[in-house]
Structures are given as C-alpha cells and as structure tokens.
Amino acid sequence: MKFSENWLRSHVSTLANRDGLAATLTAIGLEVEEVTALGDGLAGVVVGRIVEAVRHPEADRLQVCKVDIGNGEPLQIVCGAPNARVGLAAPLATVGSNVGGMSIRAAKLRGVESFGMLCSAKELGLDSDASGLLELPADAPVGQPLAGYLGLPDASIEIKLTPNRADCFSVRGIAYDVAAALGSEVAPMDNAPVPAATDATVEVALEAGERVPRFVGRVIEGVDPAAATPVWMAERLRRSGVRPISLLVDVTQYVMLELGQPMHAFDLDKLEAPVVVRPARQGEVLKLLDGRDATLDGEFLVVSDSRGGRGARAVAVGGIMGGEDTKVGDSTTRVFLEAAHWVPSAIIGRSRRLGLHTDAGHRFERGVDPELPREAVEYATRLILDIAGGRPGPVTESTVAGALAAPQPIALRRARIARVLGTEIADAEVERILRALGMDVAATAEGWQVTAPSRRFDIAIEEDLIEELARIHGYDRIPATIPAGPARVAAASETVLPEADLRRHLVSRDYLEAVCFAFVDQRLLEAWGCTEGTVPLANPLSAELAVMRPRLLPGLVDALARNAARQAGRVRLFELGRVFAADGERQPGAPAPRETRRIAAVACGQSIAEQWGQKARPLDFHDLKGDLESLAAQSGAQLAFRPSAAPFGHPGRSADVYRTDLEGGEVLLGWIGQLHPRLARALELDVDAYGFELDLEPLQQRALPRAQALSRFPAVRRDLAFVVAEQVAWADLAASVRAAAGEVLRELQLFDRYQGPGVESGFKSLAMGLILQDNTRTLTDQDADAVVSRVVAALDSSHGAKIRG
Incomplete structure (x- = not known):
C-alpha cells in the first residue's frame, strides 16, 4: 500500500516528524518499505x-521561450523539451534556485541568453518522467x-501489509x-447523504446468492x-502510485484509496x-478495460446488463475489472x-487465472x-458534483437477506490480558487504545x-483484542520473562x-543441500510422466506453481539444469522434503493429501572435482x-x-x-539412475544427469546396536567365477548365494565382471569371493567345500549359472 504522507496527516493530526511517523508505522506492524521525499528544496521554483x-x-x-511568471516582463528561457509550446503552464526554476543539486544561474546557450530553467518532473524529484516538461493545468x-x-x-510512503490487515488498504484505515x-x-469526515435531484435509477438484481450480498448504485x-481532475486529487493519486486518467475514473480510484472500497463507473448511455449480478457462463468472453479478452467459467461472477436479453451481456468481471463496452470516456455525461x-x-484466485493483478481484486481477496x-x-x-456538476438520482441498494452478519x-x-502478555495495562489505556481503533467498548x-x-475481519476472539493492545501499547514495553515450569526433555x-x-554425510561426499518449491508446473510433471495422483492447488500463486510436487527430483533437476546452463561443470545437489499425493478425488471435507518425507540427490559432470592426482572421467551410474x-x-x-x-529413467541405467x-523381506525405497534422454531433451539439459530419490522413514530405521564377541577362529575365503545369462541381476545371484x-557366510564380494573372448555371446562372467567363518570352531577344507557345493548347486538350479572353466 502506497500513500501520500500529507494525505494521511489530513486524517490524523500528529506532531511526529516524517521519520517518527515511519518508525511508528513499522512498530505497530505496518512495516514501512520505502519513504520517498517529494518536493524538498523547491524554493525559487514558480x-x-x-x-x-x-x-x-x-x-x-x-x-x-518567453515565460510569464506574473511580475511584468516575461523571462527569456532556452529550452530543449519537446513539449514546450505557447500557452503551456510549467514549473520554472528562477535564477538563484537549486534544482536536483544544480544551482540555476543566468547563462548563454549557443549564444542566446537564458534566465532560468523550465523543469521536468524528474528534475524536480517528483516523478521518474523525464520525457518533457511537467505540464500543469491551464x-x-x-x-x-x-x-x-x-x-x-x-x-510517498509504501508499507507492506500482512494478509489479515485488509482494513489498512486505505488511508483512513491506516x-x-x-x-x-x-x-x-x-x-x-463530512460525508452527509447527497439528496437526489432526479428520479433516475437502474434496477439491479442479485443472482449470485451470498457471494454478493450487497450492491449499491447511483445515477x-x-x-x-x-x-x-483537480490538481490536489491528481497529486494524491500520483503519490500513491496511481497515474491519473480522467475525472470519473480518478474519483473511483481516489475513493478506493481513501476509504478502501473499490468502485466502478459505467457510462449509462452504454x-x-x-x-x-450473476455467475458467469461457461466459455463466456468479456473484453476488459485493458483490451484483453477474458474467457470465463462458472467460478467467476459478472455484472451484466440486458442488451440482448435480461442479464445477457457481461459488462464487468465482479470484483476485478470492468469491461470495455461500457467504460466512461471523454463524452460521458450520464454515469452509473x-x-x-x-x-x-x-x-480469491480469479485474477491470477486471468493473468491479472488489480487493486480491486487485491482488496476483495483479503476482505472489504x-x-x-x-x-x-x-x-x-x-x-x-463539486468538480463536474450534475444531477444525482437516489441511492439504490440491493441486499441478500441474512447474508450480512453484524459484528458480535x-x-x-483484564486478568487474561495480564496472563497472556505477562504485564498489566491500565484500564484507561486499554479503553483509549480500543476506542482509538474504532471499537465500541463497554465496561x-x-x-x-x-x-x-x-472493517476488522481479523478481530474474532479475545486473543485478537489482546494482540491489538500489545501492538499499540508497544512490544518494547512488554517485559521479557523466562517461562516458568518443569522442562520435559525427551531423548x-x-x-x-x-x-x-544424513545431511552431514551427503555434504561430506561433496553434495550441496538445495531447497526447492513444494509447488511445481503441471507441464513439468507431464514431461516427467508423474501426473497420476497429483494434488492441484485451489489458489495457486501462478500457473508455474499450480501443483504440489509428487516427487523431489523434478525440482532438483530443474536446479541442476539452471546451474549447468551457467557453466557449472560439476553439480551435486540433494534435498530432504515432503512430497504429496491425493488419495482419490479431492472433495470438500475429504482427508488432506498424503505427505511423505523423501531424500533425493542429483549429480552431473566429472566423477571427482578437478585435480592433478587422478585422471578425470565422467560421472556414471556406479x-x-x-x-x-x-x-x-x-x-x-x-x-x-532391480x-x-x-518413464523418466534411462532403460538399462536405472533401478x-x-x-x-x-525379517528378511524387502521394502521398496525409491529409484536411482540416469534421466531418460527424451526427458533430458525436453528439459533442455545438455549433460548426462543422474539421481536418486528414496522414502526417508524406512531409510532411517536401524537396529539397536548389540555387543557380541568377535570370533576367535580364522576366516576362510573361496573365490568362484560363474557364467550366467546377461539379463540375470547380481542382486538375485547374491540372494541365492x-x-x-x-x-557361516560373513561377507560376499563381487570383484570382477567379464564379457568377451571365452564367454558366449549373451552371457557374462561374474567372479565373487565368499568369506566364511564360524564362532565356535575353525572351518576345515571339507566345511568350505560343502558350502561351495551348495552355492554352485543353488545357482545352477535357480539361475542356470555354470562354473567358468
């Protein structure tokens, strides 16, 4: 919210200077983001x-130019502004004044004397417009x-408002x-009702139920x-970030900024x-004031007139923007x-669906x-009437019975105030604060x-009132005390x-932790083939953040791609976070989406960081x-x-x-592998990217450590080489072994894999070492040979594996 300091001071009288006013606003929760001084040091500018x-x-x-400044003889000014012309009223910095740090003095420009300077808004520090002279009213x-x-x-003061303070989207609310x-x-405010001078009215019918409980109009x-538009109004608008357009439009904007109520003016002749006022029809199209065509559906509300039949033509998108067909213009004499x-x-969310952000929509989303x-x-x-004259008709008001509840x-x-804040506030101060905030107080x-x-939608319970007292009384005046009571520490x-x-271990292996958005683009998930069971947002921040992520990898790979596109040759990222899945179709009152904690990592580039001790090679699956x-x-x-x-994994390079x-069973943890080349092309990723993603909870489970004696007897090793079909996985062979x-098998090690001369095509040779040990005795050769015989027989019967000759 941006507003003029002088405008605010016209509503509330205070001796606080500008810095004090800004500090007060921030202290009471209306954080001041920027204060832009306007018009300081304009002495001598007329x-x-x-x-x-x-x-x-x-x-x-x-x-x-010859410029009249009201003292008889016009001054001669040399000017290069393209809009300088006879009859134009503009600011003139006289000799001796100081504008923008430059002292104005008489000078000769290309041999012609100049006694001052005609100024633009930027030169005066009033605006960023430097295209020409600041044009003043005639x-x-x-x-x-x-x-x-x-x-x-x-x-010009700009404050950052929290969503619950919609009442401060107006100068009067602040x-x-x-x-x-x-x-x-x-x-x-002197806002006495204006008596009607005519009987002209416009009939209004409300057909949107409780969504539009009140509609007020006047002809x-x-x-x-x-x-x-008078100068005082135009300047207040400009200093509030609104550029003046025309009187009728400017009045509606001015009222919105001062009172907080968005309005619209229709040309009654159109x-x-x-x-x-009704729900929009599916596929209904309305040309908006900014020239764009808005395609609507039943979730939008529209104001419609009866051109082509009762309620046939939409003339405004309710609460967001008016339509082109009925806008006021330079010839408007009858206005509604x-x-x-x-x-x-x-x-809520309707503006974003249209790709718009309007002041009216912003306010109505938060509550007016x-x-x-x-x-x-x-x-x-x-x-x-004061500015442009006219004859008003009576105010007409349409309401939906029972839809507008009065504040309770x-x-x-007082005991609760002391309990919550840890300090007492005098009764007189409590009453002063609450009444100053516009509340009715009865002892x-x-x-x-x-x-x-x-206007205070955020006040609903006793604690809300206590928060108001703390905010206005001053958080700095509330003593800091240590909470008392027993502390319960759970191991x-x-x-x-x-x-x-887990984080420390991945960092030790040269990974950097990333934090990605929990929302992703639906089109990105379509590229990954991960659209099943997704959870769309009812009110997304943007179309690119419209779906809750079902996996961590799409966000991590997107971060990897951004780094790779900026010449980062070796990228290694990981993330711990939640993923979301819908349990069936979401209905009102249905359970929340299922959340799962996951851990994921991605990598590309060289297998080790650049150095001289080892030869560089590209990262691979292993x-x-x-x-x-x-x-x-x-x-x-x-x-x-396995x-x-x-669908997003490279065939043969993912598992x-x-x-x-x-208990010996298996639990699916997740996925590891290289991204499919088709996906990499769709993501415009020019490097081979590898990644894994696992469910976190089963990965974290570990057995309690139990001490046991080490075997006093030596271990025996037997090495075996088998020829087996290429499609047989090592994991299956290891389980059989x-x-x-x-x-007695203490350890199983795969130490060689061979394909080539001596091994039939379509087969592979796998060499493994079996480490055998017993806790009660020394194993004999016969014991080891018996184990080897069982292993050979098991691999032959289960996988067709033969001892390599």
Whole structure:
C-alpha cells in the first residue's frame, strides 16, 4: 500500500516528524518499505506560462521561450523539451534556485541568453518522467510558488501489509492505527447523504446468492465531460502510485484509496437496465478495460446488463475489472456508480487465472468492509458534483437477506490480558487504545465487552483484542520473562537415524543441500510422466506453481539444469522434503493429501572435482550407486537393486531400490539412475544427469546396536567365477548365494565382471569371493567345500549359472 504522507496527516493530526511517523508505522506492524521525499528544496521554483516560443537560431532542437511568471516582463528561457509550446503552464526554476543539486544561474546557450530553467518532473524529484516538461493545468496561477500549488513538500510512503490487515488498504484505515499509537484522534469526515435531484435509477438484481450480498448504485446525469481532475486529487493519486486518467475514473480510484472500497463507473448511455449480478457462463468472453479478452467459467461472477436479453451481456468481471463496452470516456455525461461487497471466497484466485493483478481484486481477496458501499457512493457523488456538476438520482441498494452478519461483542478480561502478555495495562489505556481503533467498548466487572468495527475481519476472539493492545501499547514495553515450569526433555530414539546425520554425510561426499518449491508446473510433471495422483492447488500463486510436487527430483533437476546452463561443470545437489499425493478425488471435507518425507540427490559432470592426482572421467551410474550405498550404510541398511520401468529413467541405467528388513523381506525405497534422454531433451539439459530419490522413514530405521564377541577362529575365503545369462541381476545371484551358504557366510564380494573372448555371446562372467567363518570352531577344507557345493548347486538350479572353466 502506497500513500501520500500529507494525505494521511489530513486524517490524523500528529506532531511526529516524517521519520517518527515511519518508525511508528513499522512498530505497530505496518512495516514501512520505502519513504520517498517529494518536493524538498523547491524554493525559487514558480508556476510559469510560455507566451512565446521560437526556434533557436543555432540549434534545431532548442527553442527560445518567453515565460510569464506574473511580475511584468516575461523571462527569456532556452529550452530543449519537446513539449514546450505557447500557452503551456510549467514549473520554472528562477535564477538563484537549486534544482536536483544544480544551482540555476543566468547563462548563454549557443549564444542566446537564458534566465532560468523550465523543469521536468524528474528534475524536480517528483516523478521518474523525464520525457518533457511537467505540464500543469491551464488554470495554474502564474507566479505562485510551485510547492504551495502542488501541496509540497510531501512524501510517498509504501508499507507492506500482512494478509489479515485488509482494513489498512486505505488511508483512513491506516489513520486509525496511527491515531491509536500516537495518542491522537481520526478527524471525522463530512460525508452527509447527497439528496437526489432526479428520479433516475437502474434496477439491479442479485443472482449470485451470498457471494454478493450487497450492491449499491447511483445515477448521476448532466456531468460536465470536459471537467478535469483537480490538481490536489491528481497529486494524491500520483503519490500513491496511481497515474491519473480522467475525472470519473480518478474519483473511483481516489475513493478506493481513501476509504478502501473499490468502485466502478459505467457510462449509462452504454448500459441497458436491468443490471444483473450473476455467475458467469461457461466459455463466456468479456473484453476488459485493458483490451484483453477474458474467457470465463462458472467460478467467476459478472455484472451484466440486458442488451440482448435480461442479464445477457457481461459488462464487468465482479470484483476485478470492468469491461470495455461500457467504460466512461471523454463524452460521458450520464454515469452509473457502483459499489458492491464481494466476499473473499468469490474473488480469491480469479485474477491470477486471468493473468491479472488489480487493486480491486487485491482488496476483495483479503476482505472489504461490507458497510462501506453506501458511504463510498455518497462520497464519490459529492466529489463528482463539486468538480463536474450534475444531477444525482437516489441511492439504490440491493441486499441478500441474512447474508450480512453484524459484528458480535467479545468479552475481554483484564486478568487474561495480564496472563497472556505477562504485564498489566491500565484500564484507561486499554479503553483509549480500543476506542482509538474504532471499537465500541463497554465496561464490565471482569473487564470489557468490545465490538470491533465491521472493517476488522481479523478481530474474532479475545486473543485478537489482546494482540491489538500489545501492538499499540508497544512490544518494547512488554517485559521479557523466562517461562516458568518443569522442562520435559525427551531423548531421541536410537532406532531412528537423525536427518542431520544424513545431511552431514551427503555434504561430506561433496553434495550441496538445495531447497526447492513444494509447488511445481503441471507441464513439468507431464514431461516427467508423474501426473497420476497429483494434488492441484485451489489458489495457486501462478500457473508455474499450480501443483504440489509428487516427487523431489523434478525440482532438483530443474536446479541442476539452471546451474549447468551457467557453466557449472560439476553439480551435486540433494534435498530432504515432503512430497504429496491425493488419495482419490479431492472433495470438500475429504482427508488432506498424503505427505511423505523423501531424500533425493542429483549429480552431473566429472566423477571427482578437478585435480592433478587422478585422471578425470565422467560421472556414471556406479558413482551415484556408491554414494547411495554409503548413505544407506549410516543406518546399516542393506540395499537391493532391480531394473526399473519408471518413464523418466534411462532403460538399462536405472533401478528400483529395495531395503532388506530385519525379517528378511524387502521394502521398496525409491529409484536411482540416469534421466531418460527424451526427458533430458525436453528439459533442455545438455549433460548426462543422474539421481536418486528414496522414502526417508524406512531409510532411517536401524537396529539397536548389540555387543557380541568377535570370533576367535580364522576366516576362510573361496573365490568362484560363474557364467550366467546377461539379463540375470547380481542382486538375485547374491540372494541365492546367501541362502545356500547359511550362517557361516560373513561377507560376499563381487570383484570382477567379464564379457568377451571365452564367454558366449549373451552371457557374462561374474567372479565373487565368499568369506566364511564360524564362532565356535575353525572351518576345515571339507566345511568350505560343502558350502561351495551348495552355492554352485543353488545357482545352477535357480539361475542356470555354470562354473567358468
């Protein structure tokens, strides 16, 4: 929210200077992001009018102007602005003044004397526009100091509001907080009802139920179409970040900024009664004020007129933007003012679906005072009549019975204030603060009955009132105390490996931790083939963040791709986070999406960092597999790998990862492998990327450590080489070996894989070492040979493996 300092001070009187006012706003929760001083140091700058302009004899782009400043003889000014012309009123910096750090003095420009400088808005520090002279209204008083004429000095203050403070999207709403914090009062507004001068009305029908419970309108006829926005209004708008357009549009913007109620003005000659507020039809198209065509559906609300039939033509998207067909223009003399209350649930997310962000939509999404529409229409009427004349009709109001609930009183106990804040606030101070905030306060034996104004949607329970007291009384005045009471310390379970250990281990293997958005683009998931069971957001921040992620890898790979595109040759990232899946179709009141903690990593580039001690080689599947097995070893997990059919994995270079549990069964953990080349092309990834993603909870499980004596007897090793079909996985062979060897097998090592001369095509040779040991005796050769015989027989019968000759 951006506003003019002088505008705020017109609503609340305070002796605080600019810095003090900004500090107060921040202290009470209205964080000041920027303060831009305007019009400081304009002494000697006056309103001038060009009465003569001729071409400079020595320069094509310069003009020699005669400028009247009201003291008799016009001043001669050499000016290069393209909009300098006879009759133009513009700021003139006289000799001796200082503009933008430059002292103005008489000078000769290309041989022609100049006694001052005609100024642009940027040169005066009032705006960023440097395209030409600042054009003042034609009736600007010649010779008057510019600062006095424009209401300067001033400042443009921008504050950052939290979503619950929708009432501060107006100057008057901010004034209540400032008055409470600085011990002042908000000045009353003279907003008496404007009596009707005609019987002209527009019939309005509400067909959207409780989504639009109030709609207020008024017809004004005989408006002067040539009336211009007065300087004081235009400057307040400009300093609030709104560029003036035309009187009728500017009045609606001005009322919205001052009171907080968005409004719209229709050209009544382009509107056909009755007006109907209804849900949009599927596929209905409306041309908006910005020239874009909006395609709507039943979730949008529209204001429609009866051109082509009752409610047939949409003329505005409710709570967001008006339509092109009925907008006011330079020839408008009959206007229909509209101010409605659109409930937040009917507006939230609709602007983003249209690719828009409007001030009206921003306010309605957060909540606007339902009692404001009539007040706003009356105020806008008075402004239009004062500036452009006209004959108003009666105010018409349409409401939905029972849809507008009155604020309910809240019991506030003084004992509860002391309990929550840890300090007492005097009764007189409590009442002063609450009344300054616009609340009705009635004393009771235990405290007060407080009724918040209708604009304060965030006040619902006693703690909300206590928060208001703390905020205005001052957090710095609340003593810091250490909570009392017994502390309960729970020891972490030894059967669960801490996440911090996993993080430290991956960092030790040269990975960097990344934090990616929990929301992803639906199109990205389509490229990955991961659209099943996804959870779409009802109110996404943008189309690129519209779905809750079902996997960590898409976000991590996107981060890897961004780094690789910026010449990062070796990228290694990991993330611990949640993924989300829907359990069937989501319905109102249905259980929340299923959340699963996962750990994932991605890598590309060289297998080791650049150095001179080892020859560089590209990363491959086995490098990442080694990192994963090293990570699993932290919890003592035994992993098994099976060929994967995941659509995003490279065929033959990806696998599903299983963990062997304590009972000998297997639990699916996740996936490891290289990205499919087709996916890499779709992601515009020019490097071979590898990654893994595992469920975190089963990976963290570990058995309690149990001490046992080491065997006093020596181990025996037997090496075997088998020829087996190429498609047989080592994991399957290893499982058969362990089952056949029994408890005396202490370790199984695969130390060679061979294909080539001496091995039939379609087969491979695998050499393994069996480490055998018993805790009760020394194994004999006969014992070892018996184990080897069982292993050979098991591999032959189960996998067709033969001892290599």
